[in-house]
Amino acid sequence: MSYSDKVIDHYNNPRNVGSMDKKDADVGTGLVGAPECGDVMKLQIKVNPQTNIIEDAKFKTFGCGSAIASSSLATEWVKGKTVDQALEIKNTEIVKELALPPVKIHCSVLAEDAIRAAIGDWKKKQEATKPAAVQAAQ
C-alpha cells in the first residue's frame, strides 16, 4: 500500500495517543471494531460539562496505517468542538483529508464510529449522573 504523506505523517507522529480514566464522569469512551478486517479502535473524549466542549481526546488503535491515521486525525478534529459539532464529522471528510484509497474507506468509517461511540458513552454518563447538564446540552 503506498500512502499519502499525511497518512505517513500521522503514522510516524500520531497525535494524542493514550488513555483517560474510563470512570471519570466527564470522559466518554468509544471502543469499536471493524467487521471487515477485525481492527479495533479506542477513542476517548473529555468534555467540559458547562460548555459541552471537547477539551481533550486520546486514542489507541489496532489496525492498518489508514486506521491509525484516521483515528489520530479524529482526535485532532474533535478537540475544541462541542459534542454536537463533533457528531457532524463524516468519514468522507477523513477520506478526503488523508487521500485514502477505496479499499481503506472502512478504516475511516471506524474512526467516525469511534467518535459517535465516545460521545454516546459520555451522554449516557451525563444522563445517569448529572441529568441537568444533559438537558442543557439538548
Next chain:
Amino acid sequence: MSTNGNKANPTSHHAQQRAVPSGIKLPIYMDNHATTPMDPRVLEEMLPYFMEKFGNAASRNHPFGWAAEEAVELSRERIAKLIGATSKEIIFTSGATESDNLAIKGVAEMYREKGNHIITAVTEHKAVLDTCKHLEKFGFRVTYLPVQKDGLVDLDDLKRTIDDKTILVTIMAANNEIGVLQPIAEIGKLCRERGVIFHTDAVQAIGKVPVDVNKMNIDVASITGHKLYGPKGAGALYVRRKNPRVQLVPLIDGGGHERGMRSGTLNVPGIAGLGKACAIAQEEMPQESYKMAGLRNRLKDSIMSRLDEVYINGSMEHRLPGNLNISFAYVEGESLLMGINDIAVSSGSACTSATLEPSYVLKALGTGDDLAHSSIRFGIGRFNTEAEIDYVGDRVVETVLRLRELSPLYEMAKEGVDLKSVKWAG
C-alpha cells in the same frame, strides 16, 4: 485527568532518524519466497542468448538453432540432475503457475476414464487450489485435506481419503508462507502403493532442500526459476517416464514442442538461466542451507529474546531453512510493515489483502484471525548478511514495542480483560 502512554513524541526513533550500521544498504530485501534476486552468475549465463545466440531451439538446419538447442539441453540436464531425474523427463513452461495447471489438468483429462477424484491440501498455493476448483466444475471430485496445527498433512487422513476413483494427489513440498515441509517421501510411497499419481509443487523446496524424485516417489513436480535466483517467466515440469510412465494432455497445442506436452518456441535465455540456477543450487546447497538456517535462527532469537507474546506459525522442525513466520500479538501486520518500511517482508494480515481476508494458510493451522492479522513472513535468501539480520531484528523489536503502546488490545490484555469476551460496538 489521568493519562498514560502519552509521551509528547512517542516516535523519537523511527526509520529516518536511526543510524544505519555500516555495510548495510537500505532497503533490505527479505521476501525471498515472493521472488529471489537473480544470481549474477545466472545473468551471465543468459546474456549470450539474447543477442549472439538468438536462434530458435527448434531450428534443426543451421548453427543458430543448434546453439540454442545446446543451451536448452544443457539446462534440461542440470535441472534433471538436481532432482534425480533424467533430462527427457523435463518439460519447459512459463513458470510454476503453468506447471501446476499442466500437471493437474493434464493428468485429470488423461486419466478421466480411470477416475475423477483428486486430493490436495487446504494450504496449497492458489495455482493448485484454483486449478482444482476449476476441475470441480467439470465433474471432478476434489478433497481438500486439512492440516494439523504445525501445518503438516496427516498421513492417516490421506490414506483414508484415497479411494478407487482417486487418480491424483497433489501436495506441495514446501509452503510459500510458513515454509513448512510436507512429508513428501511418505506421501509418495503411499501413492505408489495405491497406484495414484503424485504431483508436488516443489517451487519453494527445490534448490533449498534435497528433492529426489525417485527416492520420494514423485511422479510430477513443478519448478520455477525465480524462486531459486533464476529468471522470472521460466519454469519446468518434471514428468516421470517410467515406473510408471505418466502421460498428460497438453494445455497448449501447436508446433509439438516439448514432446507435444507444451507447444511454443522455447524461452532460450530463461531456460539457460533456470538451468544455471539449478547447477549452482546443486553445488552450494549444503553450505547454503546451513548458512540460511543460521541466519534464520539468529533472527528468531533476536526477536523472541526481546519480545513477549510472539508466536511462530508452523512447524519449526519441518521447515525451509530460510523461512520465519511470526505473529506479534496485539500488533496489526500492515502497520508493522509500515513501521519497518526500509525492510521488504510480507504479512498475512487482512489489511494487506485486497479481499480483507487474513491468510488462508494461517487460518488452516487454526491460528485465530487476530494472530493471522499480526503475522510477518521473513524470507531469508542467499544474499542476506548477518548485519542485515541484526538490523532487521532491532527494527522489528522497536516497531512492535511502539505499536503495542498504540494498541488498545495490548492495553486491555495488560489490564486482564479477556479479549475474546469483548463485544465490539460499531
